[in-house]
Amino acid sequence: MSQNKRALVIVAHGSRREASNEEVRKFVESISGKLGKRFRKVEAAFLELAEPSIPNGIEKCIHTGAEEVIVLPYFLTAGRHVTQDIPAQVELMRTQNPNVVITIAEYLGADERVADLMASLV
């Protein structure tokens, strides 16, 4: 599959504090810039409390012609959100879009470099 048929959805928790959701959207824009043309689209999505939802974020990508969507959880720990809630919403989208390959990448906190980053903060 050519790389420009791939899209990326970065999923954050979502907050009642809209400034926090806006922070996530800006963060995702920044990542999009770093990734250049590796993805035809890079979208922010939220598990709850903010828009777009995960299904809506994936839909947006599919509407631009994406044939593969990678969902990347912007989460630090493998709590229920990462182990159950995100996979459930992704599974729903797989069922509705059988011609699109939708995968879930490892959540951010699984990367060992996060500990180095934390240690450097203090």
Add this chain to the structure above:
Amino acid sequence: MSQNKRALVIVAHGSRREASNEEVRKFVESISGKLGKRFRKVEAAFLELAEPSIPNGIEKCIHTGAEEVIVLPYFLTAGRHVTQDIPAQVELMRTQNPNVVITIAEYLGADERVADLMASLV
């Protein structure tokens, strides 16, 4: 103040999934190893759903003789937890321990290197 009077409390959200809380405790142990003797104690604490709570984590540090406690939020976004809930619990501990300097460090997600890390994951 000599450095070995300082303690660090790393605060995660806490999960109903105990494996996730255990992941945080192991993560904090790993950071403690990286920090060497810079802190007399490095504790994990949880905003909710797991033990120790933030007050209990701070108490543990004070009981070992810490005169300064740095609270580092292991959070990616500045939602209500970071802007309101953690400061409220820390303020309570300040009131109860007027001789201890308790400060809150920037949350992890405020660091620009997180975006580079995310970009490298896909």
